[in-house]
Each structure stands twice: as C-alpha cells, then as structure tokens.
Amino acid sequence: MSVVKSLCLKRASSSISMKKPPFYTVFPQKKLVNRILFELDSKLTLPKLYPVYESIYCSLGKNEPEFLIPTSFRASDVMIMKKVLEKLRHRTKSVNRNLVDLENELLEKAAEMGDSDAIAVLSFKVLKAPDKNSSEDITHAKKLIKELYQLRHALTIKLTGDFAFKNMDFDNAGIYYNQFLAIERDTYRAGEVYGKLGIISFKKPNLIEAERCLLASIRLCPLESIVQSYYHLAQIYMDSEPLKARALMESAASEGFKESFRLLGFLEMNYFKNYNKSLEWFKLGMELYDVECFIGYFDCCVKLQAWRKAGNCLKSMQNLSRASMSAETAVQSFLSSRKAHIQKLETYSNAVVSPHKLADVASVKDGELQRENRWKL
Amino acid sequence: MIRLRCLRAHYSTNKIAGPSLISLSSSKSYKESLSANSTLAQLVEAYRSGNLRVAEDVQGNSAEINSNRSLPMTLFPKVQVFSDVMSDPKVGDWRKPMTKWFRLGKTVLKMYLNGIRDTWNVHKESRETLDKFAKHQPLVTQLYRDLEFREIESRIKSTGPVQLAITRKEFQEVHRRKEFWKLPSFFVLFILFEEALPFICYFIPSIVPWNCLTPGAFKKLSEVRISSQKFLPCKSSETPAPDYVSPYAMPLTNVTELLRSFKLLPRWKSIIYNWFDNKVEPCESLAQFHQYLVLDDWFLLQSMLSKEKQTTLTEKELINAILERQLYEPGENLNSLAREEAGRKVLLWRLFIYWAFRFQDTIVAGGSKTFSEVWGVNNVGILNFPGSQKLLNKTSLDNLEI
Numbered sequence: 001m002s003v004v005k006s007l008c009l010k011r012a013s014s015s016i017s018m019k020k021p022p023f024y025t026v027f028p029q030k031k032l033v034n035r036i037l038f039e040l041d042s043k044l045t046l047p048k049l050y051p052v053y054e055s056i057y058c059s060l061g062k063n064e065p066e067f068l069i070p071t072s073f074r075a076s077d078v079m080i081m082k083k084v085l086e087k088l089r090h091r092t093k094s095v096n097r098n099l100v101d102l103e104n105e106l107l108e109k110a111a112e113m114g115d116s117d118a119i120a121v122l123s124f125k126v127l128k129a130p131d132k133n134s135s136e137d138i139t140h141a142k143k144l145i146k147e148l149y150q151l152r153h154a155l156t157i158k159l160t161g162d163f164a165f166k167n168m169d170f171d172n173a174g175i176y177y178n179q180f181l182a183i184e185r186d187t188y189r190a191g192e193v194y195g196k197l198g199i200i201s202f203k204k205p206n207l208i209e210a211e212r213c214l215l216a217s218i219r220l221c222p223l224e225s226i227v228q229s230y231y232h233l234a235q236i237y238m239d240s241e242p243l244k245a246r247a248l249m250e251s252a253a254s255e256g257f258k259e260s261f262r263l264l265g266f267l268e269m270n271y272f273k274n275y276n277k278s279l280e281w282f283k284l285g286m287e288l289y290d291v292e293c294f295i296g297y298f299d300c301c302v303k304l305q306a307w308r309k310a311g312n313c314l315k316s317m318q319n320l321s322r323a324s325m326s327a328e329t330a331v332q333s334f335l336s337s338r339k340a341h342i343q344k345l346e347t348y349s350n351a352v353v354s355p356h357k358l359a360d361v362a363s364v365k366d367g368e369l370q371r372e373n374r375w376k377l
Numbered sequence: 378m379i380r381l382r383c384l385r386a387h388y389s390t391n392k393i394a395g396p397s398l399i400s401l402s403s404s405k406s407y408k409e410s411l412s413a414n415s416t417l418a419q420l421v422e423a424y425r426s427g428n429l430r431v432a433e434d435v436q437g438n439s440a441e442i443n444s445n446r447s448l449p450m451t452l453f454p455k456v457q458v459f460s461d462v463m464s465d466p467k468v469g470d471w472r473k474p475m476t477k478w479f480r481l482g483k484t485v486l487k488m489y490l491n492g493i494r495d496t497w498n499v500h501k502e503s504r505e506t507l508d509k510f511a512k513h514q515p516l517v518t519q520l521y522r523d524l525e526f527r528e529i530e531s532r533i534k535s536t537g538p539v540q541l542a543i544t545r546k547e548f549q550e551v552h553r554r555k556e557f558w559k560l561p562s563f564f565v566l567f568i569l570f571e572e573a574l575p576f577i578c579y580f581i582p583s584i585v586p587w588n589c590l591t592p593g594a595f596k597k598l599s600e601v602r603i604s605s606q607k608f609l610p611c612k613s614s615e616t617p618a619p620d621y622v623s624p625y626a627m628p629l630t631n632v633t634e635l636l637r638s639f640k641l642l643p644r645w646k647s648i649i650y651n652w653f654d655n656k657v658e659p660c661e662s663l664a665q666f667h668q669y670l671v672l673d674d675w676f677l678l679q680s681m682l683s684k685e686k687q688t689t690l691t692e693k694e695l696i697n698a699i700l701e702r703q704l705y706e707p708g709e710n711l712n713s714l715a716r717e718e719a720g721r722k723v724l725l726w727r728l729f730i731y732w733a734f735r736f737q738d739t740i741v742a743g744g745s746k747t748f749s750e751v752w753g754v755n756n757v758g759i760l761n762f763p764g765s766q767k768l769l770n771k772t773s774l775d776n777l778e779i
Contacts, residue, residue: 205529205530205533206530207526207529207530208523208526211526236522237522238754239522239525239747239749239754240518240521240522240525240668241518241522242754242755243657243661270621270623271623271625271754271755272623272625273623273625273626274625
C-alpha cells in the first residue's frame with residue numbers, strides 16, 4: 001500500500017515540476033530590467049513590455065500561440081526584448097530554461113517581422129548545428145547570410161567572423177572583423193570584435209597590435225562581455241607590469257573566469273608575497289577542482305607554516321588524483337617535487353596529540369600528572 | 378604563450394636554474410667558465426678582435442651609444458692648466474704663479490657654463506624623444522615591454538635581430554634629463570654665495586648637476602652609492618648564486634635605502650613611505666630601476682655582440698656603467714682607474730663578467746629566452762650582482778692571464 005502511495009506522490013511531484021512556474025517568479029526585478037533597458041537605449045518602458053513578455057511566456061508550449069504583439073511594436077522593439085533577456089543571462093551568469101525558451105520565441109518573432117539582426121542570428125544558429133537541421137534549412141540559411149552579407153549588414157559580417165574564429169580560421173576571421181570595424185567602430189559589438197582581433201593578434205603573435213586591440217575592447221565594452229580581453233591583456237603585462245596585470249586579472253576573476261584564479265594566486269604568492277590573499281584565490285580555484293590551485297594552496301600553507309591546512313590539502317589532492325586521470329600526473333609530479341615539504345609535514349603531524357592520548361591523560365589523576373612533566377603529553 | 382606563463386607561475390619557486398657563476402679562483406676554472414658561457418666567450422672575442430674598445434671620445438656609429446655631454450669629467454684640469462702656463466713663453470715668470478690659478482679658475486668656470494648648457498640641451502632634446510612615446514607611462518616600462526614583445530616575435534617568426542625605436546644615447550639622455558631640475562637651486566645658491574659656491578659644492582656635491590661634477594665630488598658620491606651595497610638582496614643571500622627575489626619580498630627599509638643611494642627617491646619621501654608602510658611606490662620604483670638596467674645592458678650588448686660594426690665605449694660611459702651597477706669596491710677611484718690601461722681593462726672585464734652571467738641563454742646573446750624567462754619577473758635578486766663570487770681586481774686579472 002505504502003509503495004503505491006509513494007508512486008502516486010512521485011507522479012504528482014513530477015507533474016508539478018513539468019508545469020511552468022508563474023511568470024512573475026521567473027522574471028527578474030524591475031530595477032535590473034529598467035537599467036538594462038536604459039543601457040539598450042530602448043524607447044519602450046517596462047510597463048509596456050511586461051504584458052507582452054507575459055503573454056508570450058504563457059503561450060509557450062501551446063500548439064496555437066495566443067500571444068499578440070501590439071501593432072505599434074516594430075521588429076527592433078521585439079529584438080530589444082530579446083536582448084534584455086540575453087543580457088540578464090550574461091549578467092546573472094545563470095540560465096533559466098523557461099526564459100531561454102522565451103528568448104528563442106522572441107528571436108523567431110523578430111525574424112518573422114523582418115529584423116535583419118534576428119535573421120542573421122537564426123541563420124547562423126542553423127549553420128552551427130548542421131546535424132540538428134535539414135539540408136533545406138541549411139541551404140536557406142546560407143542563402144539568407146549571403147544576401148545579408150551583400151547588403152553589408154554589420155551583424156552578419158561579425159557573425160561570419162565569429163564562425164571563422166570558432167573554426168580556427170583566424171586569417172579569415174581577421175578579415176571579416178576588420179570589415180565589421182569599417183562599418184561600426186564605437187559600439188559594444190565593436191568592443192567584442194576588438195577583443196577577438198586582440199586574441200587573434202596574441203596568437204600570431206603580434207603583441208603590439210594585440211595590446212592596442214585589447215585596450216580598445218576594454219574601453220568600449222562592459223566587463224561581462226569581454227572577460228577574455230582582460231585575461232589576455234593581463235598576460236601581456238605580466239612580465240613588465242605585474243601590478244597592472246593583477247588589476248586586470250582581478251577584473252577577470254570577478255566574473256568567475258576560471259583560469260584567472262590560479263594565476264592570481266601564484267602572482268600574490270610569488271611576486272607580491274601576500275600569502276593570505278593568495279590562499280583565498282587558490283581556495284576559489286580549488287572549488288572548481290583546478291589541480292594547480294591545490295598545488296599553490298599547499299605551497300602557500302607551507303610558507304605560512306599552516307601544517308594542518310597543508311595536510312588537509314594533500315589529502316584532498318590524493319582524492320582528486322584518484323577521481324581524475326588528468327590530475328593524477330600533476331599530483332605525481334607535485335609529490336616528487338615537494339618531498340622535503342611532505343616529510344616535514346609528516347613530522348609536524350606526528351607531533352600533534354591524538355584525541356585518544358588526550359583522553360588518556362585527562363583520566364590520569366592530578367597527583368600523577370604533577371609527578372610527570374606537565375607538558376610531556 | 379599562455380601555456381608558458383602558466384607553467385612559469387606554477388614552478389616559479391624561489392630556486393631558479395640560471396647560468397652558473399663565472400669562476401675567477403684560478404686560470405683553469407676561468408677557462409672552464411669561458412667554455413661554458415658563450416656570452417663571455419663572445420665578449421672576449423669582440424674585445425680581442427678590436428670590435429670593442431674604450432676611448433676618451435667617439436664619433437661615427439658609436440656616437441649613438443655614448444652621451445658624453447651628460448656625464449662628469451674624468452680628470453680635473455689642474456695639472457694640465459698649470460703645465461700649460463709653465464710652458465707658455467708669453468707669460469712672464471714673475472706672474473706665472475698668479476696666472477696659473479687665474480686660468481684654472483677660468484677653466485673651471487667654463488666647465489660649469491658648458492655643463493649647464495649641456496644640461497639644458499639634454500633636457501630640451503630629450504623632450505623630442507619623449508614626445509614619440511605615450512605620455513601616461515614611464516619610458517622604461519614601455520621600452521621594456523616593447524623589447525619583450527619584439528624578442529618573442531623574433532623568436533617565433535625568426536625575423537633576425539631585434540631593434541628598438543630609440544638609440545642608447547637617447548635612452549640615457551631621457552634617464553639623465555632630471556638633472557635639469559638642479560639648475561634653479563644651483564642658480565639661487567650662486568646668487569647668494571657667488572664665488573664661495575665651489576666650496577659649498579665641495580661639501581655638498583649632490584646639489585651640482587651631474588655633468589658639472591669634479592672628479593673629487595664624483596668620488597664622494599660614488600662612496601655614498603657603494604655604501605648601500607649591503608642592502609642588495611644578493612648580499613644577504615645564503616647561497617653563492619642569487620635566488621629569485623621580487624621587489625615586494627625585500628624589507629621596505631632596504632628598498633628605500635637602495636633607491637635613495639640610486640638618487641631615485643628623496644629622503645623626505647623615503648621617511649613617509651617607511652612611516653606609512655607604503656610598499657607599492659618604492660617597490661615599483663625599484664622594479665623600474667631593474668628594468669632600466671636590463672635595457673641599458675641590452676643596448677650595450679646588442680652593439681658589442683654585433684659583428685658588423687665596431688663599438689667604442691667612452692671612458693665616461695664606462696665609469697658610469699660601473700657606478701650604476703655598483704661593480705667597484707669601497708675606496709676605489711673609478712676616474713683614476715679608467716685613465717690607466719690596466720685599470721680600464723679591469724673595469725671592462727667586470728662588466729663582461731656581469732653581462733655574461735646575466736645574459737647567458739637570452740635572445741640578445743644568441744639564446745632562446747627573454748630576460749624574464751631566464752630570471753623571472755622583475756628579479757631584483759640579481760640586481761647589481763657581479764656574476765662571480767668576488768669582484769675582479771688587477772691581481773686576479775694578471776693571474777687569470779686575461
């Protein structure tokens with residue numbers, strides 16, 4: 001009987017989880033959305049947009065869409081609605097499945113209304129996933145991209161560059177990005193393009209050009225869209241100006257860029273000699289299971305003579321090496337290079353009183369304790 | 378490049394596997410060092426083949442390297458002036474004692490006037506050099522980064538020798554242009570004390586613009602500078618070879634004392650930094666001085682190791698290079714050493730050994746690494762390290778059959 005009951009409960013809970021949560025619980029705070037609308041220079045305000053968002057959200061998943069976009073709305077307005085959600089996704093660094101569905105719906109609607117940006121984005125979406133789309137769709141997407149490219153549509157040129165960049169075709173990517181910059185030079189998108197050009201120059205390497213592009217990218221774009229520019233610029237300044245490199249790397253770390261934690265940790269430990277700060281950076285990296293952060297944390301603990309922390313770190317590292325093959329090699333080389341420290345750690349660990357021994361001593365009578373050396377535990 | 382930097386950060390513990398020290402204990406060990414260190418062998422070869430020499434003054438290609446006008450005299454003209462007067466038949470014997478002092482005074486006055494004019498010119502012309510570069514950053518940092526970029530690019534693309542957009546003369550004159558700011562106080566003192574000013578300059582030589590210094594005043598300042606040698610990290614190192622030491626790893630008092638002796642930090646600022654325990658400003662200045670020395674070394678080495686042209690270093694530049702790198706013992710008179718053949722050779726070989734140790738395996742000496750890749754980021758552990766356990770002197774020079 002109880003089994004049947006539990007099964008029923010399970011079914012009920014799964015049906016609840018399948019149900020969409022109400023829109024007001026998913027949609028972010030008014031203040032945040034208003035700020036994004038201001039940044040996007042939207043002519044429409046949230047009170048006008050909210051009902052449209054809600055109606056589209058409620059009609060998602062239904063066979064016959066019930067939503068109505070007001071006739072006063074243009075394609076660009078729908079695209080701004082989509083961009084608001086996209087920016088929210090980047091800013092909060094979280095993905096809500098329902099909001100992503102809403103974003104896709106808005107994109108499709110904008111494309112249907114004839115927005116070139118939306119058409120370009122949708123066409124490239126098709127090209128990026130050829131397995132999931134039919135050959136007719138791919139041919140149609142290519143045709144649309146070709147037409148938009150001939151019209152010198154800026155976003156199409158940028159997306160073509162991104163496509164080449166993703167496929168490691170850096171020469172062509174550079175050509176497309178430069179074509180884009182000839183059309184748009186001082187927008188957020190230009191900032192992103194400068195960032196990509198900087199990375200291409202960094203890889204070539206043409207470091208003077210890379211520095212110029214990355215600086216332009218940082219000047220034009222907010223941090224959350226171009227974390228990689230900050231990271232690469234920090235790499236460029238690492239040898240000549242570590243102070244500047246630290247500031248840039250900290251900016252990248254503030255956006256949760258994984259690779260920056262270990263570099264910041266090592267920079268603080270080896271150059272600035274700020275061991276407590278480096279411990280904090282390594283801790284953040286350790287939460288992401290970065291094996292180099294474990295190594296840095298151990299070294300830092302040894303320098304601070306925090307033997308207990310070092311011992312715990314060593315244990316975690318051994319557990320990590322058992323779980324991951326890639327970490328195993330790094331841990332093995334670490335163990336062989338830090339033999340002296342590990343031996344010292346063992347010496348200190350042995351000197352520590354075990355709880356059993358403490359309990360034994362506590363049970364000894366006072367008189368006996370006095371006869372013995374008080375500290376000879 | 379990213380991968381390389383990650384690895385360096387990972388393994389950059391205090392121990393660095395740099396080149397081994399140049400041994401001067403015996404002729405045999407020196408020869409072993411010579412065969413192990415290709416940079417030293419190249420420098421010795423350049424010196425022996427006559428591609429590299431030291432002279433009083435230069436013209437032609439080497440004029441791009443030396444800036445004599447911004448450096449002090451090496452010989453006080455007293456003996457020369459006196460002998461000229463004594464051998465002058467136009468001057469009667471009865472007035473010779475008076476005339477020789479009068480002419481000496483005139484020569485010294487002329488020297489001061491020339492020095493002041495040169496300080497003015499250096500300041501004016503170096504402004505044109507500075508205008509070529511970005512204003513918001515020190516020139517040293519910009520050039521150091523530029524050098525690093527170009528070396529990495531030339532290593533990957535094999536584009537041949539690296540060139541910077543500035544000559545050593547211009548670089549040095551930018552570095553020495555701050556002497557200009559001594560002129561106002563110098564003039565005020567001149568108006569106040571008139572003919573008594575030389576006596577004040579004798580007792581406080583630091584008020585005089587650098588290129589107006591007499592050899593005696595220079596000696597006093599060189600003694601002040603060498604007294605700070607004990608604050609160098611390589612002096613407190615337990616191992617014979619220097620370890621990696623970042624500027625931030627040094628005690629603040631050592632940093633400020635070093636900067637004060639290098640004339641990079643006034644006394645009042647050093648007191649404030651120590652008072653408020655402000656490490657950032659002094660440590661950054663020390664790192665910048667380290668970068669300045671690396672760049673200066675690079676300019677000189679690049680010219681000396683080039684087989685296409687002959688390089689001539691002036692006596693004044695040689696003395697200045699030795700002074701800045703603290704490659705002398707307390708009590709040594711660098712001017713008199715540079716004016717005699719054996720002494721000049723000692724000074725030059727001290728520089729060779731210093732460079733050979735620092736630049737072995739680097740790109741400028743035919744290696745494959747940048748300076749930071751060999752020694753680590755701003756490693757002041759090797760700041761003014763002579764490259765050998767003991768500084769070379771005349772006796773060891775003879776013993777080693779150099």
